Every structure is written in structure tokens, then in C-alpha cells.
Amino acid sequence: ESELLNGKLVKSREMYDKARVHLSNGVASSYQLRDPWPIYVDRGEGSRIFDVDGNEYYDFHNGFGAMIQGHGNPVIGKAISERFPKGTHFAVPDEDDYIVAGELSQRFNLPKWRYTNSGSEATMDAIRIARAYTHRDYFMKIFGSYHGHHDAVMISISEDYDKIGDPNHLKSLPYGAGIPKATVPLTVPVPFNDAAALEHRIIEMEQEGNPPACLIMEPCLMNMGIVPPEPGYLEAVRDITAKHGIVLIFDEVKTGLTIGPGGATQLFGVTPDMVTVSKALGGGLPMGAIGGTEEVMSVVEDGEVYQVGTYSGNPLCVAAARANLEKVLTPEAYAHFDDLNGRLMEGCTDVVKRFGFPGYAVGFGAKGCVTFSPKKVVDYVTFREGQRSELNELCWLYAMNRGVFMTPGREEEWTLSVFHDNDAVDAYVSAFDEMAHDLMKE
Numbered sequence: 001e002s003e004l005l006n007g008k009l010v011k012s013r014e015m016y017d018k019a020r021v022h023l024s025n026g027v028a029s030s031y032q033l034r035d036p037w038p039i040y041v042d043r044g045e046g047s048r049i050f051d052v053d054g055n056e057y058y059d060f061h062n063g064f065g066a067m068i069q070g071h072g073n074p075v076i077g078k079a080i081s082e083r084f085p086k087g088t089h090f091a092v093p094d095e096d097d098y099i100v101a102g103e104l105s106q107r108f109n110l111p112k113w114r115y116t117n118s119g120s121e122a123t124m125d126a127i128r129i130a131r132a133y134t135h136r137d138y139f140m141k142i143f144g145s146y147h148g149h150h151d152a153v154m155i156s157i158s159e160d161y162d163k164i165g166d167p168n169h170l171k172s173l174p175y176g177a178g179i180p181k182a183t184v185p186l187t188v189p190v191p192f193n194d195a196a197a198l199e200h201r202i203i204e205m206e207q208e209g210n211p212p213a214c215l216i217m218e219p220c221l222m223n224m225g226i227v228p229p230e231p232g233y234l235e236a237v238r239d240i241t242a243k244h245g246i247v248l249i250f251d252e253v254k255t256g257l258t259i260g261p262g263g264a265t266q267l268f269g270v271t272p273d274m275v276t277v278s279k280a281l282g283g284g285l286p287m288g289a290i291g292g293t294e295e296v297m298s299v300v301e302d303g304e305v306y307q308v309g310t311y312s313g314n315p316l317c318v319a320a321a322r323a324n325l326e327k328v329l330t331p332e333a334y335a336h337f338d339d340l341n342g343r344l345m346e347g348c349t350d351v352v353k354r355f356g357f358p359g360y361a362v363g364f365g366a367k368g369c370v371t372f373s374p375k376k377v378v379d380y381v382t383f384r385e386g387q388r389s390e391l392n393e394l395c396w397l398y399a400m401n402r403g404v405f406m407t408p409g410r411e412e413e414w415t416l417s418v419f420h421d422n423d424a425v426d427a428y429v430s431a432f433d434e435m436a437h438d439l440m441k442e
């Protein structure tokens, strides 16, 4: 199986040709590129999307995980259409701002919040706040993690694993061109699920006179499939960072609101000093948020740090976020995600076992994936060692050709929405089953 949708992407191809005239690569963002050309979407409806050629898919891509409330959710639609006639932008506060902050405080166990327009802005501002709070320039991240596209975090995301250095001293490697050489060493990567390597590197940095301001991490990695924290790891990270006066930032842009009502913070029961949330927050509109303790956020309150943005707290986005949190992402919604994800993971596990596939299903809440690795993946090295990119590719192709829309590449995890049902999940499993069947037959 080598061809995507067997000649059924004619209009997408025409649009691609037109789009390339004035849009670089014919797309709005490099992550929307796809061989042989991108699929141009016409509309979404609940759990499904329809492309411009009339092809229909169950959407498991879900806008990189932002659409857990589903396409065209009437609750979000009502909030937006009630807000619109009253005005969509003032750059002054409104009531929804503090209602949403109160809801987020409860869910993530952190008292003080600010808003941004994206996940990247949230991580950028969170790191600045941590730097101001600690008066330190260096900071740490997990090797292989993605935290957005600003310079400080476009470091040590993806590189051949034999080039990354020894686990106690991983290299700081820029991801793509245009990142100033001078800033690269300020971002120090450490391996996931290795508390000893973390402490080792912190002590080394302290001895060099460069103690880190913060550690920014996804508490459950979701940018190399899904890699959960090993038991005790997050607790150890919490202790070590506290002991060394390092601000612990959980980047919950993906995990927050998808894997449980209060994200990984609530699910794993470890509260960081700061948290960043975006994607599933805005009900499909662009919105990000930063939460923090009173102490850390004091540098914002006393005016030391400018945490700003013309569109931060945009009324349309915050109204959608409020409806999303209050009326869509309810305990029933999370019970629905858990049930459906259980069915999906069981279905995939069954296929893996039946065909003797090198892999396993992993998931939480609305998120999950099949990791194609013979060994358990615990960090970037084991991820790269076990990675079967040709299987990822084939899985994507089989799914797409059978009406199951997926994100391509190494972030191949699925996102469910409140409108996904057994039929959607069974379509996913059946495409996977067919791939396994055809592959093992050869």
C-alpha cells in the first residue's frame, strides 16, 4: 500500500498548486506539510472531518489534540455567538477571565494564572518568569521534548541518538536553523525518567556557577508517542528541584485537560511550581495559560516581569474556554474518554498480540498511541532505538485510506473527542488490523 487515497485528492492537489503561489509550501505552518501534498479540509462535524474532495474521515488528529470538544460543538458555538455581538476584543479584562482562572486553579492546584494565545507563548513566558524569580539564566529541559517554537526551547528535540552525548551530559543541540549560537548552551537537556542524571547535571551546573532557573518538562511525554513517568520519578524530580531552588514547570500543553480534568498534575498527584496549558483549553480557539504558585507569580504581580500580549485573554477565546471547562469537559466527558480509550487500546493490543507485532498500546484519558518498539520506551534513547518509522508511516497510510485521520510522524498519538463513539474507535482498530494482516502475510 503506497498511494494516499488512490487518486481521490484531486481538489486538494489543485488547491495546493494555488496555495504555493503566496504561501510558503502552500501551508500556514511547517507542521501542516505532508507528502505528496497536504489534504485541504472543508469542514468538521462532531468526530468527523470532510476534505475538499468530499472524502470523510473520523478525526483522530483532532487539530494536534486541541479538539477534544469535537467539531462544531453547539455548546462552544453558543458561547461564541453570544460573545460576538458584544464585541470580540478590547484588551481590557472581562468577567470570564477570572472565572476561567478560578476553574484552572482548582483543576491544577495552582493559585495564580495568566493567559497567552498559544502553547509556545505560555512556555516562553513561564521560562522568563522562572528566570526572573531565581535570577538565573540557564534552564533545563528533557531531551526529545517539544515545548513550542521559540529559540530557548527549540533545542535537543530530535537528533540521531548516537550524537546526543552521554546520559549524564547530554548535548544542547539546536533544532533547525536561525537559533542564535550564543543562546544554545543556556538550554541544558537531561534524560526523561532518570532522576539521578538530573541531580548529577544540576550539581555540575552549580559547580560551574550556572545553576538552572527551571526544569521544563512534560510530566508524561507526548511528543515521542506517549512515554509515561516511571513510578516515583515525578516525586523525585519534585524533591530534587525543590532542594536546589529550581522552579519546576510542567508543560501540560498536550496533557492538560486531555488526560484528565487537571491534566498530569492531578493524575500523577505531583504539583509543580508552574504549569503551562493550551490546545484543549480554548474549545478550538487559540488560547494558552500559565499557572503558578503565589511566590513564583509574585514577579509578575510586582511588575518585575512583563507577561503581556495584545490578544491575551481575548474575550472570544476566553468565552469559549469557559464554556468548554464548565459545560463540555465535565466528569462525564472524562468517563467517556476513559471508556472509549480502553476499548481502543484493547483493540490495538489484541492486534499486536495476534500478529506478533513489536509494539504496545499506551494511553490516558483522551490520548493514546501504539508505540512500535520491541522494548518499553522510557526516554529519548529507547524511543529512537525502538522506533520503526516505516511502521508509523504505513500505519498512517492505512488509517488515512480507510477514513481515519491521523497526525503523521513521530507524534502519532490519537486524540478522542466527546463525539467519538464505538464506531469511530472500531474503524481505527480495523484499519490497524488490516495493516498488520497485510504486513505479516508478506
Ligand code: PMP
Residues within 6 Å of the ligand: 064, 118, 119, 120, 121, 123, 146, 147, 148, 149, 218, 223, 251, 252, 253, 254, 278, 279
Ligand atoms: N508544549 C508542548 C508540550 C506541545 O506539544 C506544543 C505543541 N505541540 C507546544 C508546547 C507549543 O504549542 P503551540 O503550537 O500552541 O505554540
